[in-house]
Amino acid sequence: MKMKFNDYFETIPHLKTDRLILRAFCSDDIETYLRIIHDPQVQQFLGGGVSLFNKEPHISNWLNNVNGRLLKTKTVFTWCVELKRENKVIGRIDLGGFVKKSMAEISYYFSPEYWGMGFATEAVKEVTRFGFDDLRLHRMQAMVMSENIPSLKVLKKAGFTEEGVLKKYLFGKEFHDTVMLAVVREQNLN
Numbered sequence: 272m273k274m275k276f277n278d279y280f281e282t283i284p285h286l287k288t289d290r291l292i293l294r295a296f297c298s299d300d301i302e303t304y305l306r307i308i309h310d311p312q313v314q315q316f317l318g319g320g321v322s323l324f325n326k327e328p329h330i331s332n333w334l335n336n337v338n339g340r341l342l343k344t345k346t347v348f349t350w351c352v353e354l355k356r357e358n359k360v361i362g363r364i365d366l367g368g369f370v371k372k373s374m375a376e377i378s379y380y381f382s383p384e385y386w387g388m389g390f391a392t393e394a395v396k397e398v399t400r401f402g403f404d405d406l407r408l409h410r411m412q413a414m415v416m417s418e419n420i421p422s423l424k425v426l427k428k429a430g431f432t433e434e435g436v437l438k439k440y441l442f443g444k445e446f447h448d449t450v451m452l453a454v455v456r457e458q459n460l461n
């Protein structure tokens with residue numbers, strides 16, 4: 272029998288692509304994850320919106336939240352992105368902000384060491400597939416700072432289209448020109 276929307280929020284769904292595994296974060300991943308997220312190149316277009324921490328008890332709190340509370344409350348799926356061939360954590364991707372079990376928002380952060388190799392696009396395509404085929408969402412969207420050219424490219428390669436620019440909109444903790452992109456599957460509207 273086909274799973275329903277609510278059934279997917281028991282554990283972080285395990286997803287696979289040709290080169291990547293998308294799975295739950297565990298404590299062994301944290302050192303690499305924190306190195307990625309603290310990198311100024313990664314922070315450049317986030318407007319201070321991604322929480323930075325590097326010590327206990329914040330680490331355990333964060334893990335408990337992403338794998339527990341935020342999942343059980345159907346707030347967000349936070350996946351650790353692992354590169355199969357190196358068994359290495361190379362990024363994070365989220366699908367959250369669910370509205371009426373039908374709309375959601377995607378965001379992602381990858382290690383600069385692995386930029387430009389198509390990994391973000393591969394992960395976004397798989398999460399988009401999961402959103403449409405499994406969760407049966409009708410719309411997925413993403414907000415991107417207008418200067419973040421690589422991220423705009425990722426989303427367009429994954430099938431998203433630009434819907435407009437929100438002038439000096441709240442992005443993270445700051446105000447920036449922000450591009451709204453989305454991909455829609457009308458058949459999933461009921």
Ligand SMILES: CC(C)(COP(=O)(O)OP(=O)(O)OC[C@H]1O[C@@H](n2cnc3c(N)ncnc32)[C@H](O)[C@@H]1OP(=O)(O)O)[C@@H](O)C(=O)NCCC(=O)NCCS
Pocket residue numbers: 312313314316317378379380381382385386387388389390391392393414415416419420421422424425428
């Ligand atoms: C945006 C991001 C996820 C892209 O990751 P990635 O794995 O390099 O993405 P892909 O390789 O799938 O595609 C990136 C595209 O941008 C291009 N690109 C990569 N780095 C670039 C750079 N520094 N300047 C310009 N273009 C760049 C790539 O060549 C590629 O375009 P192409 O297919 O036309 O060659 C990554 O840069 C990142 O983690 N940035 C910091 C966090 C962030 O901004 N997240 C998005 C928030 S909305």
